[in-house]
Amino acid sequence: MRMMTATQLNADILQNLGVIANDENALKRVAKYLRKVAKELTSDPTLMTKEDFFARIDKAKEGPSYSMLPDEDLKTFLRRLGHEI
Numbered sequence: 001m002r003m004m005t006a007t008q009l010n011a012d013i014l015q016n017l018g019v020i021a022n023d024e025n026a027l028k029r030v031a032k033y034l035r036k037v038a039k040e041l042t043s044d045p046t047l048m049t050k051e052d053f054f055a056r057i058d059k060a061k062e063g064p065s066y067s068m069l070p071d072e073d074l075k076t077f078l079r080r081l082g083h084e085i
Helices: 007-022 025-043 050-062 074-080
Strands: none
Touching: 007 025
């Protein structure tokens, strides 16, 4: 398969849409697929509401917390918690 430029891809898509323009069922399928692709491109899984953000912070406060000792390096801290390094 040869590489196509954005202009060539646009022309190819428009040409193929012209072929299926008279078939309502095919147009519905294409529209459904295009909505799916557009949603994938515009959705950001890292976005959350202010309420969700603070709810996650409150939930994290319920779990255990750990602190490094003064002058303790990360490797020693992780070993103290039972991690092998």
